[in-house]
Amino acid sequence: MLVESLAAEIEGIALVDHHAHGVLPADPGRAEFEGLLTESDRAVPPWMTQFDSPLGFAVRRWCAPVLGLAPHTSPEEYLAVRRSLGWNEVTRRLLDASGVGCVLLETGLDSGLGVADLARLSGRPVHEVVRLEAVLEEVARSGVSAVELPSRFREALASRSPVGLKSIIAYRYGFDFDPEPPGEAEVVRAAGTWLQEGAPRVSDPVLLRFALWAGVERGLPIQLHTAYGDPDLELHRCDPLLLTRFIKNVEPHGVDLLLLHCYPFHRNAAYLAQVFPHVHFDVGLAINHTGARSEAVIAESLELAPFAKVLYSSDAWGLPELHHLGARLWRTGMSRVLARHVESGDWHLDDAVRVARMIGRDNAGRVYRLRDAPP
Template sequence: MFIKEIKGDYTMTIDISQLPIIDDHCHPFMPTREKRDFDNCFTLSLIPPKSIDTRNTLLFKMVRKEMISLLQLDPAITDDELIRHRNERYRSNPKAYVDMLFKDIGLESLLVDYGFPVMGSRLSADELDWFHQTSSSVPTRRIHRVEATYHRLFEERVGFEELEELYISELRDEVEHQGAIAFKTVIAYHTGLKMNKISRSQATASYSKFLDTPDDLAAEKDVRDYLVLLAFELCMEYDIPIQMHSGAGDAPMLDVKLSSPLLMHDIVSDPHYQAVKIIFIHTAYPFVEEAGYLVNQYHNVYLDLSSMIPFSSIGVQPKLRQIFEMAPFTKVMYGSDGFNIPEVSWLGGRIIKKELGKFLNDLVEDQLISEDYAYTAAGLVLSENARNLYLRNWDRRTNG
């Protein structure tokens, strides 16, 4: 037990700062994707922000405070000076800078979705090589986004039988040879999470319509639902989880009304699919309470905290309370949704340790849990749940 801080009558006794972290969901970072000024990288919107607005968000104030602490800078430093100092440190020796960030938060591993971004140019071999060399101080483990496979096949306009055959073959190869520990889908971005069970004959007919009329949303939805549920079948066969984008994402590309995890009711309630380990990533933010409820009600449903951490800034603390009103500590995992710049993953690590520590400390103070259990719960969320969930290929590092 450690006495960490005292504010008035409040004594912080739970210190989880030295526990290891596994980042359950993130993306590669590299300078070639850092298209915005540093201060404007802390947003999920595709609409270009204004620096004057970004610098006056609580999230940026948190970034500023934590970076001044990490880099041991004068607290009076201006935002421009801070950003200039950061850029010089990062660009002069990227690996040393990233190693420092990872060591600071006790990062043990990155679970990486290589299908980033949702739309636009894919990551090149040179970009991936740079990312792996720069982040080599920790293992990176591979998550395969299924859309990265079937979108390419859509573009090639292959026939339905070939689409199905190549799709299944590539997903099998990802698990059997490329080291994928999980699949991921961003169907929420395209046709939403209210998926239907589609027969093969219906999918065949809808695919033909979709190729002829790409704006036929009903036909597109049938095809996407069919293909994602095929991935569910492989998840059951290989005993790997599937991460599902839920909640907020890149505005205005994502219609958040279609990304509530509650829309998955028919699928998660189907006894057949209860053998699939489903992880709602991004805490389904802003549908946080709903996600915590589903994790409580369905034995095969899990939740990760990425995107909510760090992007909800001071909202993390009340959101943790909403999640754990019902969700077991054994089914919630830390994640950052880091992308483009390494500081997103680093900031997420700093925030989760501070806010989860405060939350657990309050539970101890209220005599709801013991100090021993507080450390057990912290370990589960920060690393052990991920280690226990991703079993296949866990011992394989990925090379992207």
């Protein structure tokens, strides 16, 4: 009865997904659908299918019933029914089934439903997280001069009203950057070179550091993509331990840093969350992509860090299936992990329920100061 009671309590949590992306307002063909089941940006080879992956199996197991199909239905039948229902109905069903009560939407990607449209379709609060690099690139495209760029960027950042900021310095450079804030003259020189080259995206480490430290000045929580991602990054340069000096430099500013995803360095992230009061982390993205093994990743994320420093996220992008699966796999994994602690007598049931609520909902409400976080 203890296990059933715990599972019921976890099922009832209206999750706060503290990091997600938009849903594509279209019905993808099979190739595009499979491309969104992997972090690879390469075409799926003709001799395989992404449905034969931990995430592909999870879609057939957990998403098929939401669309009125039997679990483990074939990819062909799943996609056929998906097309017949249409993207709007599929999205509505899967978002509703997720039980997510609030979404923090990172809007740095160019396509997908925005804050207002996702809120309308889901019927739930959706808040914006602003990508620092995207704002800097917008300012650069406005015809600004190198001398004007620093002040104009700060003004653009101040004009936005998000609940948090996000940096993809891991993608554009890596975490082995100079942890000190760059000087103004250094930024202007780097901006001059960048603007003269007409590069569409910012990758200069000086400008990336400038954007990151301007984010610190803004005073909002800052999310940092960490570790696992598409081949645009170099994974060995995305270990969060490389951020240690930067983390120490940020600490006096009182700004929370949120390490996203973290797999396979989630134990390193847990160490940083334990020793630095302003560091938090999640294992979003990895939960979806590890499928049936996500329970192990969730268990490892709870080994070291204080539970007040762990958050839930899906990192869903493109497919509403990923919003649903992130929540479904997290609930299932947390129920199984915490049930073992309760059954062994190591934890009390009340403590297990309290920890699940902290991670699934309460920690995000506190860090981002959400006034409409679900009760």
